[in-house]
Amino acid sequence: MLPFTYIEDDASLSELVEQYHQASVLVLDTEFVRTRTYYARLGLIQVYDGKTLALIDPLEVSDLTPFWALLQRDDLITVLHSCSEDLEVLANYGQCQPKQLFDSQIAAALCGFGHGIGYAKLVEQCLNISLDKGESRTDWIKRPLTDAQLHYAANDVEYLYQIYPQLLDKLKQSERLAWVFEEGERMTQGRLDAPDGETAYLRVKNGFQLTSQQLAYLKVLAKWRLEQALAKDLALGFVVKDHALIALAKKRPQSVSDIYKMSELTEQEKRRHAKTLVAVLKSADLQNLPQPIDVLALKPGYKSAFKAIKNCLTCIAEAADVPMELIGSKRHIHEYLQWVWEGKTSEPPLVLTGWRGELTASKLEQLSL
Template identity: 35%
Template sequence: MIDYHYIRSNSELARYCQEWTSASFLAVDTEFIRTDTFFPIAGLIQIGVAGKLFLIDPLTIDEWSGLVALFEDVSIPKVLHSCSEDLEVFQRLLGCIPTPILDTQIGAGLAGYGSGISYQRLVEACLGEHVEKGETRSDWLQRPLTERQCSYAALDVEYLQSVYVSLVEALKEVGRLQWWHDECQQMLDNVRNAPGSAQYYQRIKTAWKLRGKNLLLLQRLCEWREGEAQQQNIPRGRILKDNSCFEIARQQPANSIQLNAIKDVSSKIVRHHGELILNMVSEALAEDDRSVLPANLAPPLGGDDMRKFKSLRSVVQDCAEQANLPAELLMKKRDIEYIVREAAWPDSLPDWRMSLVGEGLSRYLKKESEQ
């Protein structure tokens, strides 16, 4: 039976947080539910410190200042695996993002374990241990939690501590430890600088097809939907689906009958939000200030640009193979697209990438300039 301590009171958490200030690192994980809500609902926070395991109950604790102070202490690395959703949990529950973070999925890629490796596969590869996945989708908001749930959750941060130590040694040996820090810092910067609700329209795949007032309408629809979904704490698709937003912006319905005729715009949506949506349509159509119109979005690559993309992706793949790295970690698709469109290196990328792909990139840019 695994040994862990279950923390269910403010005073207990404060006491342990004070003890953890001397930790060399914290292994951190969360369990949460996000099936019918916009925001994740924390069901458990797991902490591993110096071989000991702690489960923190967010349903019985409401004083988080000690944990926030620890998470914001830049002298203590916080170790997580594939942490994007965990960061949302912390933003919602604690109002902070742990800093610095070392994501073991990223570290594993740099150490040669492949791209996007699961926690279970990484534990097996590093430690030779098998992790059960049976409780992944269980109800983490029920109380009391079962012993099986608690053991499953505690094991995550027990193994995570050993995985971290193993990855640090492996990356030191190949001179890539700083790359791990740089890559995770960029991930945090991206989270902190994530576009606001007014920019959500850019995530709709077909948005590039719209121009002028149609695109302005899509922007306003998406921004309204984000606010509505957050206020009601329900998935944005429960308000309007992405494709419905696009079709409203494209068709610009003039009345409730035309609005109801759009796919997936139900009579219930028209009843609850129809007047507001139709007002947004008419206001966008009446907009005379061209300065408020969003800039046109770039279409997907095609023709000669797609040829360039494939050529550059081949360069990246060759460089990645030579460095025993996943091509997706060396350079993401969006970065390759940026280079194709701008014929320039993205300023935001860490320097370690240039050390691996810079020569191949220079040859590519020179060849394209000569054609």
């Protein structure tokens, strides 16, 4: 177990960042807590450059700006494992994203370790070390952190730094290193964009059930809910749940008493939001109705077309020794089929771009859909 430096003041952070600016590779991990909040609450940042392993306490350091700036260096490779949630944390707290992102989970998949391998399993397979998972449910906001918790956190970057060269060599041999950085660039795109209230209704479960007029009501409801969630830092479901928004859009209650008659809302939601919900519903723009949400899967021929694409991509994945989930997940197939059926007029779907397109384009073009 490597010794680590615990950073809990601005001066120590500045000194650490100055050292890290000499590095070309930085291994990073974050620990956070997400229960009722819209954004995850950052509890700890682990960093290792091969010389100094540091645990940065974001609850004690008052200015993390130098560290966020470090991560945005064009020539710095930032190594994380299964980093989607880490990127969300960086976007929220640092308004930044790594320029050269190396996700070791994606890299491992392209090296033959299988799709979605967990960190502990990757450490075991690459280093023959079994990690203690005893602290995985730690409340990273609570202080003080125990020695066991700190060592657990430090392990996340110590061993990943040892694994990185192994993955790097395999990727270079297979000429797939560029694929990993391409995936990293794709994963960071749009992370700094503010949540869009105008399109929030498209992400409400079962919105496809609604008519255009009902969608107009859902649109203002979903926008209001998002604004509430952001203002109060609450997960969307802790403002009003999806099924309740759908019911409101369908029933369109005209008064507070109508709201109180609805079984889909909790008593607490009624007390807190009844008056507001009535006003929000009245603000719906019924002169400019949204288009009905087109459910591709309900169209004739969808199942057979989906199966044909999946079979084609499965053959490609097996031939290239790349996990099918990485080349053609259900969502990827759906996007491709929608693009074809809409006349190929929009931007090509993910499965046809970059390294995926190199593998798939010629084969997919031969399908009759």
